[in-house]
Amino acid sequence: MAAPFRAQRKSFTFKGLVESLHSVTDGFPDARTGNNTLYSMQDAALGAFSVFFTQSPSFLDFQRTMQLAKGCSNAHSLFGMRQIPTDVHIRNLLDPVPPNAIFPLFADIVDGLRDFGYLDAYRSVNGDLLVPLDGTQYFSSTKIHCPHCSVKQLKNGPVTYSHTVITPVIAAPGTNTVIPLEPEFITPQDGHDKQDCENAAAKRWLRQYGSRYRTLGVTILGDDLYCKQPVCEAIRQEELNFILVCKPDSHKTLYEWVAGLETTGGVHRVQVTRRQGKRTYTETYRFVNQVPLRDGEDALEVNWCELTTTRDDGKVVYHNAFATNHLLTYENVVDMVKAGRARWKVENENNNTLKTKGYHLTHTTGMASNTSLPCSPPSISWPFCFTPCWT
Numbered sequence: 001m002a003a004p005f006r007a008q009r010k011s012f013t014f015k016g017l018v019e020s021l022h023s024v025t026d027g028f029p030d031a032r033t034g035n036n037t038l039y040s041m042q043d044a045a046l047g048a049f050s051v052f053f054t055q056s057p058s059f060l061d062f063q064r065t066m067q068l069a070k071g072c073s074n075a076h077s078l079f080g081m082r083q084i085p086t087d088v089h090i091r092n093l094l095d096p097v098p099p100n101a102i103f104p105l106f107a108d109i110v111d112g113l114r115d116f117g118y119l120d121a122y123r124s125v126n127g128d129l130l131v132p133l134d135g136t137q138y139f140s141s142t143k144i145h146c147p148h149c150s151v152k153q154l155k156n157g158p159v160t161y162s163h164t165v166i167t168p169v170i171a172a173p174g175t176n177t178v179i180p181l182e183p184e185f186i187t188p189q190d191g192h193d194k195q196d197c198e199n200a201a202a203k204r205w206l207r208q209y210g211s212r213y214r215t216l217g218v219t220i221l222g223d224d225l226y227c228k229q230p231v232c233e234a235i236r237q238e239e240l241n242f243i244l245v246c247k248p249d250s251h252k253t254l255y256e257w258v259a260g261l262e263t264t265g266g267v268h269r270v271q272v273t274r275r276q277g278k279r280t281y282t283e284t285y286r287f288v289n290q291v292p293l294r295d296g297e298d299a300l301e302v303n304w305c306e307l308t309t310t311r312d313d314g315k316v317v318y319h320n321a322f323a324t325n326h327l328l329t330y331e332n333v334v335d336m337v338k339a340g341r342a343r344w345k346v347e348n349e350n351n352n353t354l355k356t357k358g359y360h361l362t363h364t365t366g367m368a369s370n371t372s373l374p375c376s377p378p379s380i381s382w383p384f385c386f387t388p389c390w391t
C-alpha cells in the first residue's frame, strides 16, 4: 500500500525540492564493502541529478575545475554536493540502487504541487486530474542483456532484448508541462505480447498507487490497448475514472450497439464549426451512454463518444473515439474528447523529452551504439534507472 500524502509543508521552492532529494537519497543503500568511500551515495545521486537538471553533459567536469580554481562550485551551492564524483563513480555507486529507492520523491513533489495550488491548473473534466498511461521502451539490444530483459525472437532474425516501462504523468489540455508520477517497469513475466505486458503493469501500478491518487480525483487516459474490461475494472476498483481510446476493430459489440442506436435516433450529436486561417472546420461529436464494452452478460457498461473533424473541402482531418465512465452530456462531450486527446502528452512531453534531452552520462560509455536510443537505460526513469543491463 502506498504511503498517504504528507502533511503540508511551509514553502515550495527549488531549495526545498533539493532538500527533499537529499532526504530521499540519504537512505540509498551502499553496496561498497571496502574503505574506499571518498564519495557518499548522496553525492553520487546529487551528481546524477545535477547533470540531468542542467542538461549539460560537462556540468560536473566544469564544477570540478571551478572547485579547484576557486574553492567553491555551483555543485555545492545549488545542489549541496560535498565532493564531485566522476561519471564512472556515479555509475558504479548508483547501479546497485533499486530504482524504487527514489520513488518517494514523486509523491513528495505532487504533495508540494497540491499544497501550493499548482495542481489546480491541471484540473479537467469534473475537476479531475488527467493521468495518461503509456508504455515506452528505454533499452533495446541484440547483444547486451540481463536476466530482467524481455526477449523477442523475430522470424529468421536476431534475438532482441529490451526493457519497457509505463510512465504515468499528470497532463492537461493546453499545458505543455507534465508532472511525472511513479513509473512501473514491465517485466518478462507480464505476458507474451505487448498488450498482456502493458495491461499487467498498468494493473500493478493501479493497485500500488490508485488509493493515494484517488484522493486527488483522477481520470486515467490510455490508448485502445488499455480499453479492455479487466483494466477498466481495475481502474474503477481504485475509484478512479477513465477515458480510453475505443476503436471499432477491437470493440465490435460496442459498435454494433452504437449502430443499432443510430437507426433509432439514440445517438446524440453536437456540431461545432471553427475557422482556422482561411479554412473552416466542422467538428461533429456523437455520443451515447450505457453501452457494453464487450460481448457477454458480465460486460461492463461504458459511455462512448466520437469526434470527426471535417475540413470545408470535405476531407476528414481527425477521427477518434473514446470509452469513459464519466456520464456524457451535450454540455461536457467537447471537454471529454479534449481530455481524452491529452493522452499523447505522455509521449510528447514526457518520454521524448527524457529520451532526447535528458541523461548525458550514458554517452561516455560506448554502449549507446548498441541501443535504439541515444541514451540507454538511465535515460528514461527520472532521475535514476540503473538497471542490471547497465553494469
Ligand SMILES: [Zn+2]
Residues within 6 Å of the ligand: 145, 146, 147, 148, 149, 150, 161, 162, 163, 387, 388, 389
Ligand atoms: Zn536487461
